[in-house]
Amino acid sequence: MDTRERTTAVGHLDADCFYVSAERVRDAFLVDKPVGVLGNQGACVIAKSYEMKAAGVKTADPIWEALVKCPDGIYVKRDFRWYEVLSRLMRDLVHELSPRVEYYSIDEFFFQAEVRGGRTFQDLAEAMRDRIWERIGVPVTVGIARTRTLAKLISDAAKPHGALAVIDEDEVEQFLAVQPVTEITGVAGRRAARLAPWGIATCLDLARADRRLVRKLLTAAGETLWWELNGEPVQAIHSRRPAHKALSRGGSFGESTADPMVLYAWLVRNLERLIEELRFHDVAAGRLTVMVQYKTGHTGAGGKSLVVPSDRFDVLLETARPCLRQAWMRGVQATHMHLIAENLAPRGQCALALFDPPSQRIQAEAVARVKEQINDRHGRFTLRSAATLYLPSIYRDTANAYDICDIRGKICF
Structure with a gap:
């Protein structure tokens, strides 16, 4: 083992029951109670506490099944904006102890682990776990090893609120000997079945x-795991997010409809959400696709390329x-709609359209800026486009206040 190997490794940090933990940060009443976080329409459980898990509730359980399994549970509205705030705070704290961090998901980070001055990797794992708990109040588990795959295996095994570094080769071998091969991300039932005839059951x-x-x-991906x-x-640890190939917004209507005006209202609603995402990532759409799913199982789709990539509401509408x-x-009950922006180009690096009058372009940009400023200050979608129809049942469920909001994908920053 050379000096570099003794001072540099890979770490994996994973928040424990992150959505539930985030809710407990701002409401201590939820601590030590069975808590479930509900999805977009409040129809299913998207996250649950260990107490609720012990009652038999699983992720994606419909709310009516969860209530039977855990009638004493507390079911709360999800708030992805709040979760992202805490996620960014965690990212900053990881950066304090590591020069290189990969934002793998909203509650998961890989990082370059470095130790100096007589400290050990175990010291670093514990310091990172404790710092996040003390400053933010979110319990996390940290694993440190020679590689990403090993670090994630170790952090998964150390949950909840654990900190474990396994660097020594003999200790790694002992650890792998008791881990089923299915514990490796990417090796699920079918892949494990291919390995079983060859006597491969553990890591x-x-x-x-x-x-x-x-x-x-297991193809080249399996060989990567082997190494x-x-x-x-x-x-490698990717400290910069790879460029998106496409961005999408949409989802369930909550209640099926065959009314073309309602479908148009959903089109406007989802387009505003998509434009928000385009601007967040500083890109413009070169092609737009609209997909509508129906109760019959059929899917309708329409697509069109833009002459010049754009993120302007008037052009995209x-x-x-x-x-x-x-x-x-016509006449068929629709259940879902998705808008997909493809052929993405960096915003500000696109040629101007020949037949787009400068006055119209300047006005559209000014309107977009005003909308963004007002919504940033007073709440998301407080100010909407004039194309929005007056259909409050679509834009807000007044009974439960379940407003549509978004997760930014696997890599969320």
């Missing part, structure tokens, strides 16, 4: 298997209208 079995056999059974299990880092007409099935 150590996979690490000790012939590399060429692993590649044959990582053997302590050879193959997967004119593009979206004919797409909706293509996707519409």
